[in-house]
Amino acid sequence: MAKPKKQPRPKAETPKGFRDYFGAEVTERGDMLAKIAAVYHRYGFEALESSAVETVEALGKFLPDVDRPNEGVFAWQEADDDGRGDWLALRYDLTAPLARVYAQHRNDLPTPYRRFAMGPVWRNEKPGPGRFRQFYQCDADTVGAPSVAADAEICAMLADTLEEVGIPRGDYLIRVNNRKVLNGVLEAMGLEDDTQKDAVLRTIDKFDKVGEAGVRELLGAGRKDQSGAFIDGVGLTPEQAEPVLAFLTSKGTDNAATLANLRAAVGEAAIGAEGVDELSEIANLLEAQGYGPDRIVIDPSVVRGLGYYTGPVFEAELTFEITDEKGRPRQFGSVAGGGRYDDLVKRFTGQAVPATGVSIGVDRLLAALRATGRVGGQAEGPVVVTVMDRARMADYQAMVARLRQAGIRAEVYLGNPKNFGNQLKYADRRGSPAAVIAGSDEFERGVVQIKDLVLGAQIAETATLDEWKERPSQFECTLDDMVERVRAIVDGEA
Amino acid sequence: MAKPKKQPRPKAETPKGFRDYFGAEVTERGDMLAKIAAVYHRYGFEALESSAVETVEALGKFLPDVDRPNEGVFAWQEADDDGRGDWLALRYDLTAPLARVYAQHRNDLPTPYRRFAMGPVWRNEKPGPGRFRQFYQCDADTVGAPSVAADAEICAMLADTLEEVGIPRGDYLIRVNNRKVLNGVLEAMGLEDDTQKDAVLRTIDKFDKVGEAGVRELLGAGRKDQSGAFIDGVGLTPEQAEPVLAFLTSKGTDNAATLANLRAAVGEAAIGAEGVDELSEIANLLEAQGYGPDRIVIDPSVVRGLGYYTGPVFEAELTFEITDEKGRPRQFGSVAGGGRYDDLVKRFTGQAVPATGVSIGVDRLLAALRATGRVGGQAEGPVVVTVMDRARMADYQAMVARLRQAGIRAEVYLGNPKNFGNQLKYADRRGSPAAVIAGSDEFERGVVQIKDLVLGAQIAETATLDEWKERPSQFECTLDDMVERVRAIVDGEA
Numbered sequence: 001m002a003k004p005k006k007q008p009r010p011k012a013e014t015p016k017g018f019r020d021y022f023g024a025e026v027t028e029r030g031d032m033l034a035k036i037a038a039v040y041h042r043y044g045f046e047a048l049e050s051s052a053v054e055t056v057e058a059l060g061k062f063l064p065d066v067d068r069p070n071e072g073v074f075a076w077q078e079a080d081d082d083g084r085g086d087w088l089a090l091r092y093d094l095t096a097p098l099a100r101v102y103a104q105h106r107n108d109l110p111t112p113y114r115r116f117a118m119g120p121v122w123r124n125e126k127p128g129p130g131r132f133r134q135f136y137q138c139d140a141d142t143v144g145a146p147s148v149a150a151d152a153e154i155c156a157m158l159a160d161t162l163e164e165v166g167i168p169r170g171d172y173l174i175r176v177n178n179r180k181v182l183n184g185v186l187e188a189m190g191l192e193d194d195t196q197k198d199a200v201l202r203t204i205d206k207f208d209k210v211g212e213a214g215v216r217e218l219l220g221a222g223r224k225d226q227s228g229a230f231i232d233g234v235g236l237t238p239e240q241a242e243p244v245l246a247f248l249t250s251k252g253t254d255n256a257a258t259l260a261n262l263r264a265a266v267g268e269a270a271i272g273a274e275g276v277d278e279l280s281e282i283a284n285l286l287e288a289q290g291y292g293p294d295r296i297v298i299d300p301s302v303v304r305g306l307g308y309y310t311g312p313v314f315e316a317e318l319t320f321e322i323t324d325e326k327g328r329p330r331q332f333g334s335v336a337g338g339g340r341y342d343d344l345v346k347r348f349t350g351q352a353v354p355a356t357g358v359s360i361g362v363d364r365l366l367a368a369l370r371a372t373g374r375v376g377g378q379a380e381g382p383v384v385v386t387v388m389d390r391a392r393m394a395d396y397q398a399m400v401a402r403l404r405q406a407g408i409r410a411e412v413y414l415g416n417p418k419n420f421g422n423q424l425k426y427a428d429r430r431g432s433p434a435a436v437i438a439g440s441d442e443f444e445r446g447v448v449q450i451k452d453l454v455l456g457a458q459i460a461e462t463a464t465l466d467e468w469k470e471r472p473s474q475f476e477c478t479l480d481d482m483v484e485r486v487r488a489i490v491d492g493e494a
Numbered sequence: 495m496a497k498p499k500k501q502p503r504p505k506a507e508t509p510k511g512f513r514d515y516f517g518a519e520v521t522e523r524g525d526m527l528a529k530i531a532a533v534y535h536r537y538g539f540e541a542l543e544s545s546a547v548e549t550v551e552a553l554g555k556f557l558p559d560v561d562r563p564n565e566g567v568f569a570w571q572e573a574d575d576d577g578r579g580d581w582l583a584l585r586y587d588l589t590a591p592l593a594r595v596y597a598q599h600r601n602d603l604p605t606p607y608r609r610f611a612m613g614p615v616w617r618n619e620k621p622g623p624g625r626f627r628q629f630y631q632c633d634a635d636t637v638g639a640p641s642v643a644a645d646a647e648i649c650a651m652l653a654d655t656l657e658e659v660g661i662p663r664g665d666y667l668i669r670v671n672n673r674k675v676l677n678g679v680l681e682a683m684g685l686e687d688d689t690q691k692d693a694v695l696r697t698i699d700k701f702d703k704v705g706e707a708g709v710r711e712l713l714g715a716g717r718k719d720q721s722g723a724f725i726d727g728v729g730l731t732p733e734q735a736e737p738v739l740a741f742l743t744s745k746g747t748d749n750a751a752t753l754a755n756l757r758a759a760v761g762e763a764a765i766g767a768e769g770v771d772e773l774s775e776i777a778n779l780l781e782a783q784g785y786g787p788d789r790i791v792i793d794p795s796v797v798r799g800l801g802y803y804t805g806p807v808f809e810a811e812l813t814f815e816i817t818d819e820k821g822r823p824r825q826f827g828s829v830a831g832g833g834r835y836d837d838l839v840k841r842f843t844g845q846a847v848p849a850t851g852v853s854i855g856v857d858r859l860l861a862a863l864r865a866t867g868r869v870g871g872q873a874e875g876p877v878v879v880t881v882m883d884r885a886r887m888a889d890y891q892a893m894v895a896r897l898r899q900a901g902i903r904a905e906v907y908l909g910n911p912k913n914f915g916n917q918l919k920y921a922d923r924r925g926s927p928a929a930v931i932a933g934s935d936e937f938e939r940g941v942v943q944i945k946d947l948v949l950g951a952q953i954a955e956t957a958t959l960d961e962w963k964e965r966p967s968q969f970e971c972t973l974d975d976m977v978e979r980v981r982a983i984v985d986g987e988a
Contacts, residue, residue: 012597018545026541044876044905047520051512076570103506145908288888382538394782411538
């Protein structure tokens with residue numbers, strides 16, 4: 001008889017491009033999202049948690065008649081009775097599910113419908129350093145409000161949100177632009193050919209990267225990029241390209257000056273004038289609520305994703321400098337962006353529904369808060385009650401229960417207590433502020449030893465051998481005083 | 495030329511068995527989980543958020559050599575360069591990922607490792623009424639602690655957790671049993687045949703459903719079930735079956751009596767005596783911390799999942815009555831369960847690692863809190879600032895900003911303002927406590943009208959036409975008094 005084949009041990013690994021989050025990584029993100037949710041709630045937005053799984057049909061980008069539609073999304077086919085069910089997929093953002101939810105539940109939802117959503121999304125892309133295939137998004141959108149008052153509201157809310165999570169006024173700037181102004185510029189240029197229009201749009205999208213001179217070259221004959229490769233240009237004459245450059249560089253010393261420049265750039269185009277009017281109205285609405293251009297400003301150089309949006313677009317930037325991995329100072333950059341998109345629900349219902357919204361880059365904002373010391377830093381490990389005498393476990397448990405009932409984070413050491421050094425190493429690894437020690441002698445006398453590990457760590461860094469020997473970081477107190485003495489250490493008052 | 499085929503509109507539907515959660519459904523669950531997390535944190539447990547996607551190999555239940563291993567899980571095959579990549583799947587619980595995480599990161603994690611995890615899991619099962627294919631789990635586990643002190647700690651933490659979320663003492667009971675005691679009973683019965691052993695185990699698992707008499711029949715000749723079908727029995731003689739029934743019914747008037755009955759039931763079996771000793775130690779540890787049998791009690795009738803666990807098992811029950819859908823009172827029942835399982839990590843590393851943990855049924859606990867009015871109830875819709883004059887939008891926005899800055903949830907009506915009735919209907923649908931109204935007359939005089947919608951709803955239920963006409967629920971105040979007058983309504987002091 002053949003031996004049964006021995007199964008090899010499975011590998012203990014996350015799939016490529018996925019990762020786990022531990023301890024403070026989880027709780028700090030949760031705390032930040034809770035603060036954001038509180039602001040959104042105050043603005044009248046309602047929480048929505050849609051299912052992580054959607055039909056590929058509803059997600060829309062991918063068609064079920066492709067044999068394996070897994071480009072960009074994680075998708076699989078349901079096994080129904082005929083063996084050929086719907087294609088399902090993990091959501092790749094929170095906007096496509098919003099469109100599906102709104103179309104499905106529109107009769108039960110208020111109009112306008114303000115909602116926020118927070119949660120993981122999944123992308124079936126090649127993972128890279130710092131690039132994961134599962135990450136958090138945090139969105140707020142208003143569906144069914146055609147007025148730019150809805151866009152202005154989102155900008156104001158974004159400013160409040162950044163301040164709420166810990167970015168002080170002056171350290172951020174929300175820049176607002178309008179896709180209609182750009183359309184006006186294209187119209188004023190007299191571009192008729194759609195291919196050429198698209199080429200101009202793609203070039204404008206590169207403004208952030210290549211700057212004014214680069215855009216000028218790319219609109220004209222072309223440009224050598226950093227690698228030395230030559231990128232063909234759109235082929236416009238310098239005169240033809242001028243309105244685009246006027247548009248991109250029309251930021252003035254204040255909103256009024258910028259608006260005047262933009263009005264000039266769009267010339268006679270009606271759509272462009274409409275866009276400028278909208279920007280003017282947004283600025284007025286925000287001024288009336290106290291959001292001046294020091295916080296929210298009209299800035300035509302905001303070009304990201306212009307192709308996707310149909311009206312106002314906005315982007316939040318952190319303006320303070322951080323030190324990058326090579327030790328050079330650089331601006332932190334964008335942490336949120338959004339705008340108006342009016343065609344999303346139409347796919348389902350045939351009716352256009354106006355919508356506008358913002359998405360916060362959760363990981364980037366959290367990184368900014370960490371980089372500036374506004375999140376994290378101090379350890380908040382538990383107090384560890386060590387085990388000197390295994391038979392006394394009930395007493396140790398009673399001690400730790402006392403600490404917890406006083407609201408102090410605490411635990412009994414539950415590993416093998418034989419080697420006491422291991423218990424202190426464990427406390428160290430846990431970032432414990434204090435260890436409580438009691439053996440038969442202490443129990444007899446109704447006292448405990450308390451080791452101040454915060455002070456101990458400070459002494460370890462600076463003390464001489466003699467100072468070490470005095471061990472001032474360890475002291476004795478009565479069992480009844482234990483809670484208060486430990487609390488003093490935890491609160492940094494020892 | 496053939497006409498391009500017109501794409502039909504996609505259906506706006508969640509996939510079968512999935513659902514969306516709106517507003518309070520999301521925030522109430524979030525609030526409950528935050529309270530649970532605070533208790534777990536106080537006990538020294540660390541948050542862990544593992545990826546939602548695992549390799550099928552790591553999940554373990556399903557083998558990659560099956561063509562489509564989607565039984566029970568949602569799985570798909572990665573497209574690598576050869577077109578044949580790893581099979582990936584959505585996690586079906588939080589325990590299998592914990593085993594993978596511990597095996598992967600064990601050198602960087604403290605031992606013992608206490609962790610909690612909260613989040614959605616996915617099951618590829620036939621959906622039914624109230625049965626969804628995505629739902630929340632909330633687990634706490636201690637890995638690497640062999641002592642039953644770890645099991646006792648989990649039970650104490652579970653009691654604290656239930657009280658923290660709003661279940662008062664007396665309304666819950668945590669029942670503790672031990673798989674080793676059952677093994678002792680089987681040994682005492684002298685059952686050698688594994689098939690017969692398994693049949694006895696399966697029968698014991700039915701104790702909750704069929705009761706003592708039913709188990710007696712099923713251990714013997716067999717039993718007619720409710721549908722009239724005859725279920726074959728295990729075929730034991732009444733004498734052989736006696737120890738099993740003694741075990742299941744050994745609960746005494748106090749823990750000491752129960753332990754004495756169990757000691758008798760296991761006879762000479764060493765493993766059984768070990769199990770009884772462990773239960774005795776758990777009871778002592780809990781008593782020392784103040785958790786008496788009114789909260790945590792030894793109860794041998796806890797049999798669920800005994801096959802999976804290797805030592806202590808526990809289950810939390812809510813003991814108060816609710817009214818079921820047919821109007822009959824019934825006990826609410828189980829909301830959490832867990833126990834010791836020592837073989838999970840071994841699959842990866844070859845080394846057995848002791849582990850114990852608990853899983854809270856998030857939806858059931860939330861339903862219990864709602865059923866008893868401890869969660870939900872009062873509306874907390876936003877104050878709605880209505881729009882009488884579209885040209886005054888900046889003024890309305892300034893008013894709403896004032897309310898928000900005072901911490902009051904508020905929004906401007908952003909739908910079409912033409913029909914004022916629609917604005918009040920909107921406020922009603924939003925559950926607004928108050929509407930603020932201002933037209934050109936009010937702006938001229940520096941006042942606003944405030945409609946108390948809470949009072950209005952009360953009047954609408956009880957008032958006569960004359961009372962209606964007086965409209966006492968609407969009043970005028972100065973713009974400067976608006977915040978305080980609205981706050982009085984929101985706080986229920988108007």
